[in-house]
Amino acid sequence: MSRTAGAMPGDARRLPETDAVLEVRRAVRGWLADYATGDVAVALSGGADSLALTAAAAVEADRVEALIVDHQLQKGSDRVAAEAAATALALGCRSAHVLPVEVGNDGGMEAAARAARYMALDGARGGLPVLLGHTLDDQAETVLLGLGRGSGGRSIQGMAAFADPWGRPLLRVRRAVTRQVCVDIGLTPFEDPHNSAAEFTRVRLRNEVLPLLEDVLGGGVAGALARTAEQLRDDGAVLDALADELLRAASSGPASNGSTLSIETLATAPAALRRRAIRAWLLAGGAKALTNKHLQAVDELVTGWRGQGGVAVGGGSLGRRLVAGREHGRLTLRLQGTR
Known part of the structure; x- marks a missing residue:
């Protein structure tokens, strides 16, 4: 109408x-x-x-x-x-x-x-x-x-x-x-x-x-x-800009093609910037409904890796889920089939 x-x-x-x-x-x-x-x-x-x-x-x-x-x-x-x-x-x-x-x-x-x-x-x-x-x-x-x-x-x-x-x-x-x-x-x-x-x-x-x-x-x-809230948005804008710089640095390298991130680059960054960079990377890769639990688990792949497997981060498609993992010193984000 x-x-x-x-x-x-x-x-x-x-x-x-x-x-x-x-x-x-x-x-x-x-x-x-x-x-x-x-x-x-x-x-x-x-x-x-x-x-x-x-x-x-x-x-x-x-x-x-x-x-x-x-x-x-x-x-x-x-x-x-x-x-x-x-x-x-x-x-x-x-x-x-x-x-x-x-x-x-x-x-x-x-x-x-x-x-x-x-x-x-x-x-x-x-x-x-x-x-x-x-x-x-x-x-x-x-x-x-x-x-x-x-x-x-x-x-x-x-x-x-x-x-x-x-x-x-x-x-x-x-x-x-x-x-x-x-x-x-x-x-x-x-x-x-x-x-x-x-x-x-x-x-x-x-x-x-x-x-x-x-x-x-x-x-x-x-x-x-x-x-x-207004003050935190101002602070957040500065942190997001710095996290973007970190994301660009972590994405570089011959093995990346922009789709994976350097563990070493991320691990040596301040936690607040690292988590923001990871969040932006996951969202750009198709992750949906990200929670703090997701981000903490992916961050553990960088700073507390003990051989654990990948982390499902939502997104994906029918019969396939989006999983963040660690391979050869880099964070990866790939679709994997479900059983």
């Missing part, structure tokens, strides 16, 4: 200049100045965050395409999606497209819905960057989830302001501000019942854990977590 706007009335792009509206507009304007020019797409759910983002983007960007994913998980979801599309046009978006999806079961409903949503958005964006309504509160929840998994600094770097094609202009804006924007411009957000369902880990973090931390630590926890 698609709704396309024609010429908009003269006041379609006007918003009241309240504190909340101006804060969100400044956030969107700053993001556009840093990462995009011209047209953008906005993922609109009908919730307060994406409504506020859409309203600001319609004013600040040249042209906005609204993309509304209908997960079809609740009765009446098509009506909610149609109303969101109509609201997007009224706010000044050039067009609004409803994208019905089928949500599978892989990894649980949250993960499956997310995978279906991002696939639909990617397929409909027409080469445009897609703005997402994640706020500072969402960032804090993401960092806490990463801390709970204990899978290293990368997992608590949170969400980036731009990871092509996904843009997040509101990562420094509180959720309360986006709700106030909706009040200020006279919009009633859709309240997704899944956002209050206690069976979802993120919902419990939002409704139980973060409020408790704010109370115990005297406030400011969400902002502190978001700042930590």
